[in-house]
Amino acid sequence: MCGIVGLFLKDPSLEPKLGEMLGQMLGVMCDRGPDSAGFAVYGGGAPGKIKLTLRAPAGYDFAPVGAALGDGAELETRATHAVLTIADSREAEARDTIAKQFKDVTVVGAGQRMELYKEVGLPSDVATSFKLSGMSGTHGIGHTRMATESAVTTNGAHPFSTGADQCLVHNGSLSNHRSVRRDLERAGFSVNTDNDSEVAAGYLSWRMKEGRSLGEALEDSLDDLDGFYTFVVGTETGFGVIRDPIACKPAVMAETDQYVAFGSEYRALAGLPGIETAKVWEPEPAKVYFWDRAA
Incomplete structure (x- = not known):
């Protein structure tokens, strides 16, 4: 329905x-x-920045994701999701890092706003x-x-x-x-x-x-x-x-x-x-x- x-x-x-x-x-x-x-x-949203909405199992610690991307990466956690904000020029890098290093994390959406x-x-x-x-x-x-x-x-x-x-x-x-x-x-x-x-x-x-x-x-x-x-x-x-x-x-x-x-x-x-x-x-x-x- x-x-x-x-x-x-x-x-x-x-x-x-x-x-x-x-x-x-x-x-x-x-x-x-x-x-x-x-x-x-x-x-x-900010010009030149992109937000990646991430999802993981309940209780997951997203902090290492932000740490792996270093300076300039901002992370806000909401329950089983987190919003990672980075320079839009680094989107491919961030997706690659997540796919290789954080198998329990999925990118469910992306955009400036x-x-x-x-x-x-x-x-x-x-x-x-x-x-x-x-x-x-x-x-x-x-x-x-x-x-x-x-x-x-x-x-x-x-x-x-x-x-x-x-x-x-x-x-x-x-x-x-x-x-x-x-x-x-x-x-x-x-x-x-x-x-x-x-x-x-x-x-x-x-x-x-x-x-x-x-x-x-x-x-x-x-x-x-x-x-x-x-x-x-x-x-x-x-x-x-x-x-x-x-x-x-x-x-x-x-x-x-x-x-x-x-x-x-x-x-x-x-x-x-x-x-x-x-x-x-x-x-x-x-x-x-x-x-x-x-x-």
């Missing part, structure tokens, strides 16, 4: 409350996906463990998972990130994900889980690598991805939504002068400020919606 939430802030005064608002929305969706949960937040967290457990508990309510930023997306096509694991939890500052959450099922997976692998993209949602994220990155904008890549997905799905995507500056042409998965959006919000059900939006006067609508099938702070 699964639940999706997304929040894009227009009003900078709300940015310190992004995590609190997103966490409330995520908590309401617990019963749509009690197995695992995750979220991505687009917060502060994006931090990505996901774990097995009740979504409200996952949000609390990572201290989502204290995070600030401009936009974020989240997912509560009821596993159907693969096991209940952290690897299977959403969001999936296959490009810098890019991530995706998905409600639905792709019928042709195996053939798309083979296309991705031939194009040089590695798919690390059995989850069809990672294939969808990789598909968008593949199209963008070929020169398509995210909006164009989402439009391409309507022809190339079979099944029923709702995608909510995040980029460094933007937030997008698309539903398949049948649109059998529930979805609702709300927009005010302060924000744009998405939820699998209206109740996920009901606690947002000013919702009583918001424009509320069901996104149309096979239509790309996108908001971009850079526009």
Whole structure:
């Protein structure tokens, strides 16, 4: 079944409350996906720096990772995850060091502004463990998972990130994900889980690598991805939504002068400020919606 939430802030005064608002929305969706949960937040970033979100088993000591990369590496630990900030020119070095020296550590996301967290457990508990309510930023997306096509694991939890500052959450099922997976692998993209949602994220990155904008890549997905799905995507500056042409998965959006919000059900939006006067609508099938702070 699964639940999706997304929040894009227009009003900078709300940015310190992004995590609190997103966490409330995520908590309401617990019963749509009690197995695992995750979220991505687009917060502060510095030119010339990149953030690598790392994941490891519970109780893991991330300090040696930062020490191995020496001066200039900054590390912030949150439960089973840590955010490693380094010069973007050192990203390949950092990934190589982690792969060779720290076998229990996985890189789950990277970007100048994006931090990505996901774990097995009740979504409200996952949000609390990572201290989502204290995070600030401009936009974020989240997912509560009821596993159907693969096991209940952290690897299977959403969001999936296959490009810098890019991530995706998905409600639905792709019928042709195996053939798309083979296309991705031939194009040089590695798919690390059995989850069809990672294939969808990789598909968008593949199209963008070929020169398509995210909006164009989402439009391409309507022809190339079979099944029923709702995608909510995040980029460094933007937030997008698309539903398949049948649109059998529930979805609702709300927009005010302060924000744009998405939820699998209206109740996920009901606690947002000013919702009583918001424009509320069901996104149309096979239509790309996108908001971009850079526009």
